[in-house]
Amino acid sequence: MIQTAIEMDKAAVIMKLLGDKTRLTIMKLLENNDCCVCEFVEIFQTSQPAISQHLRKLRDVGVVKEERRGQWIFYSINIENEFYPFIEQILAQLPNQDERLIALEKNGTRITCC
Template sequence: MLKTVVEMDKAATVFKLLGDKTRLMMVKLLENNTCCVCEFVEIFQASQPSISQHLRKLKDAGIVTEERKGQWIFYSLNQNYDHFGLIEKVLQQLPNQDHKLKELEEGGTRITCC
């Protein structure tokens, strides 16, 4: 198995982005799901501009991708990201957060924008 080494500055960038609890939880949620901004607004009880700012930072770094469906944008984890293996190793150490999306479903607010 070929082992990929991540340059220090690239690793520092990834850890800086994931060092924010909101972004870290977003990435963990996106590990197994595709989410819209409105879902993150509900989960984090934060403003849409605040959530969009977090997602923009993750997208600009290449950690997440977006797909437009009509007027809505859905985000997912970019498995083609150059340092996906590093992110994957971090995510393996974290508890599953899918219950937060289940709570939205049960409350009728999962994907409220669609």
């Protein structure tokens, strides 16, 4: 696979976006899982509007996509986004966060909205 360089200003936008610990953790969680807002609320112990704001910023740049399933919206990484190869390299350097979702499953709160 040929890796093309990302422009400096675009890289700065992505770095600023992922410079927030919550958004960075969301991206790492989405690396292997589709998640609903309610799961992030549970994981981060914060309000639904705060989580929705983080997801909106990620969605506005196109690095996450949403899919409606019934009345719920699930988020996933948009691997077709032009920045995905850059983001993929960043995420590869971070510790796995799946234990957060496993903890939700054990508590019976993995998908509280569904």
